[in-house]
Amino acid sequence: MELRDLLRRLVDDFKSRRNIDAYVITFLSLVFAVATVVGDVIPINLRWAAILSGMGLLIYRLTVPEMTPSVDRVFVDRSSFDDIPFHRKIADAREVWIAAPSAVNLLSPQNCEALRSTVLSKGEGALRIVVLDPTEASAVKIASRQLDGDVDYPVQELGSSLENVVHLLNNIALWEVSGVFEYRLAKFNPGFSLVAIDPLAHKGRILVEIHGYHNQSTSTRMHFELTRQISDRWYAYWLDQFECIWRDAVSAENGKTQLHG
Structure with a gap:
């Protein structure tokens, strides 16, 4: 997917309040990943919380029927x-x-x-x-x-x-x-x-x-x-x-x- 298509999709999703949970978890995971690399600044319980939240969201989404794009x-x-x-x-x-x-x-x-x-x-x-x-x-x-x-x-x-x-x-x-x-x-x-x-x-x-x-x-x-x-x-x-x-x-x-x- 081209960058402009990705950006357009992100803007459309935020305007329509779609996939906000996935974006939040993805953002937090990236922040925790970077913080882990640069130093031990995030408590271990928060890291596990982020990992488990991401896994839970992934499992939940596997059970949700695919949404048809709005006409x-x-x-x-x-x-x-x-x-x-x-x-x-x-x-x-x-x-x-x-x-x-x-x-x-x-x-x-x-x-x-x-x-x-x-x-x-x-x-x-x-x-x-x-x-x-x-x-x-x-x-x-x-x-x-x-x-x-x-x-x-x-x-x-x-x-x-x-x-x-x-x-x-x-x-x-x-x-x-x-x-x-x-x-x-x-x-x-x-x-x-x-x-x-x-x-x-x-x-x-x-x-x-x-x-x-x-x-x-x-x-x-x-x-x-x-x-x-x-x-x-x-x-x-x-x-x-x-x-x-x-x-x-x-x-x-x-x-x-x-x-x-």
């Missing part, structure tokens, strides 16, 4: 991902996959610069992006109805956002970078957006946004994050979802695949 910790809205900005998520990444109707929120100037200076700056780096094909008028119209028309407080319009993003992707394809960049155009909206960071690596992670039928705003849509450690099965499922979209999408730039490396 509110698994499924969150977009604001929960703001704790760790995108540029920090991809700081050490070698590969990033993105699939979204327009990806306009993700492909901000700051995030594009982060992709350029991290993933695309590496010789083995690879960036793959799939967005809706703006020439598929029917698909864009239906997606716009879902993403714009069925949101209480819309702030963007899919059609114009998509055109701007495709123009941006054409510009990115001209960048002089060490990594490989490719984008494709999907024929319809699959109903979700997906960002995969180092998807084929053991430490990879996949972020999924479910569009739904109606939302108060784009930021209130259901989001969740998967790793292989959380679920090998569902991690592979969402990995395959991207691969299927990528395979069926049309290569850009007059039907030719855009690569730059």
Whole structure:
């Protein structure tokens, strides 16, 4: 487990008052262990009390059924991902996959610069992006109805956002970078957006946004994050979802695949 994941878990546990007894016993055990090493400053009865308390807690926990994580910790809205900005998520990444109707929120100037200076700056780096094909008028119209028309407080319009993003992707394809960049155009909206960071690596992670039928705003849509450690099965499922979209999408730039490396 990475240090940031451990710290996040500790903060979540303390906020929810979970496992406090285990943390207290662990802390006291560490204090007693250090004190024993540096000198005989703790009475023997206190040492035995700490040892027996730890053993008792361990035995007790073996009899307690495994707790299912709160669904509110698994499924969150977009604001929960703001704790760790995108540029920090991809700081050490070698590969990033993105699939979204327009990806306009993700492909901000700051995030594009982060992709350029991290993933695309590496010789083995690879960036793959799939967005809706703006020439598929029917698909864009239906997606716009879902993403714009069925949101209480819309702030963007899919059609114009998509055109701007495709123009941006054409510009990115001209960048002089060490990594490989490719984008494709999907024929319809699959109903979700997906960002995969180092998807084929053991430490990879996949972020999924479910569009739904109606939302108060784009930021209130259901989001969740998967790793292989959380679920090998569902991690592979969402990995395959991207691969299927990528395979069926049309290569850009007059039907030719855009690569730059």
